[in-house]
Amino acid sequence: MKLLSFLPLAIGVLPLVASVPLTKRALSASDQSVLELALYLEHLEHAMYSSGFQNFTEQQYESAGFPPGFRDNVGVIASHEQTHIDLLTTVLTSNGITPIPTCQYKFPFTDPKSFAALANMVSTVGIGAYIGGATGFSDNEQLLTAAGSILAVEARHDAYVRTEIGASPFPTAFDTALTPVFAYNLAQMFIVSCPQPLPIIVLPKLNLTSPMPPQNLQPPVAAGTTLSFAWDPSKFFVSVDPNAPLYIALINQDVQAPIFQEVTKTGSGTGTVPLPANITGVAFAVLTTFSGGLTEAQLTQYGTLAGPAEVAVS
Numbered sequence: 001m002k003l004l005s006f007l008p009l010a011i012g013v014l015p016l017v018a019s020v021p022l023t024k025r026a027l028s029a030s031d032q033s034v035l036e037l038a039l040y041l042e043h044l045e046h047a048m049y050s051s052g053f054q055n056f057t058e059q060q061y062e063s064a065g066f067p068p069g070f071r072d073n074v075g076v077i078a079s080h081e082q083t084h085i086d087l088l089t090t091v092l093t094s095n096g097i098t099p100i101p102t103c104q105y106k107f108p109f110t111d112p113k114s115f116a117a118l119a120n121m122v123s124t125v126g127i128g129a130y131i132g133g134a135t136g137f138s139d140n141e142q143l144l145t146a147a148g149s150i151l152a153v154e155a156r157h158d159a160y161v162r163t164e165i166g167a168s169p170f171p172t173a174f175d176t177a178l179t180p181v182f183a184y185n186l187a188q189m190f191i192v193s194c195p196q197p198l199p200i201i202v203l204p205k206l207n208l209t210s211p212m213p214p215q216n217l218q219p220p221v222a223a224g225t226t227l228s229f230a231w232d233p234s235k236f237f238v239s240v241d242p243n244a245p246l247y248i249a250l251i252n253q254d255v256q257a258p259i260f261q262e263v264t265k266t267g268s269g270t271g272t273v274p275l276p277a278n279i280t281g282v283a284f285a286v287l288t289t290f291s292g293g294l295t296e297a298q299l300t301q302y303g304t305l306a307g308p309a310e311v312a313v314s
């Protein structure tokens, strides 16, 4: 098949580099950290889409209800991610920065359907990271333009995948920006090991335990559904009175403030909240002692006990 030979060929092809003179300006420390996180996430997405392409045949996709050509499009998405990797690598290298290498990953998909559901969740993190990272480029218009053009393509990928799993391609009028710390932490569930982790804090884990078959990959959740979470209080960075009320803050769409729900504790390190009706698309949950009023940036800086965890709502 044509595409099989195209994928490896994409390595080393740098179509954007010739036309966008990204390499002429020195990078600020902030530019560098945004680019490194982008590269870290592009490696993750490339590995995921490549496994989705390689691990299932066209026949397996069609038997699972996907239209003819879906698998080829997964391959095209993988090749786009490789092209993004090549561009980011070139920008870093030409500024004297050694690009971070790829990690070892584990992806909790077992069939074409769970692959596509996972692809939506991972793409949503990538999209959120580009939106949230854009402010780090504010002194570099060329990088901002390049990041915007990558972001648009990532959103097309996600809309396509969402359509083919029967979800709305555009569930919300606004996407959710992720702070670099939250984007990096969401990626950690797929990392087995990394030769060079990024200098970003790894927060205590918040696991969505229900609904969640298989691990970390739950089907869309309706309003009112009980979300069950697990965390390890001994891992908190601050000491918290075991009797203090805890809250789950749900981050979803930039124009809305995070929604805080009090946790009904079901044990030490476990509890539930109902999913509010006005959340759509994909939401990000963090455990906090604050009952409300914090922005995502404030939750990132000091409000998070554990998390974030990703919840696919619609």
Ligand SMILES: *[C@@H]1O[C@H](CO)[C@@H](O)[C@H](O)[C@H]1NC(C)=O
Pocket: 051, 055, 107, 108, 109, 110
């Ligand atoms: C995809 O296939 C590769 C090679 O056989 C295997 O190592 C990997 O675990 C598979 N990925 C998934 C998610 O099944």
Ligand SMILES: *[C@@H]1O[C@H](CO)[C@@H](O)[C@H](O)[C@H]1NC(C)=O
Pocket: 205, 206, 207, 230, 231, 232, 269
């Ligand atoms: C959360 O999930 C991870 C990965 O499966 C596991 O290693 C960890 O023990 C879990 N933590 C809690 C508190 O359930």
Ligand SMILES: *[C@@H]1O[C@H](CO)[C@@H](O)[C@H](O)[C@H]1NC(C)=O
Pocket: 256, 257, 259, 276, 277, 278
């Ligand atoms: C969404 O619902 C929650 C809880 O039901 C409520 O507190 C919040 O104000 C609502 N937010 C918006 C933007 O409607």
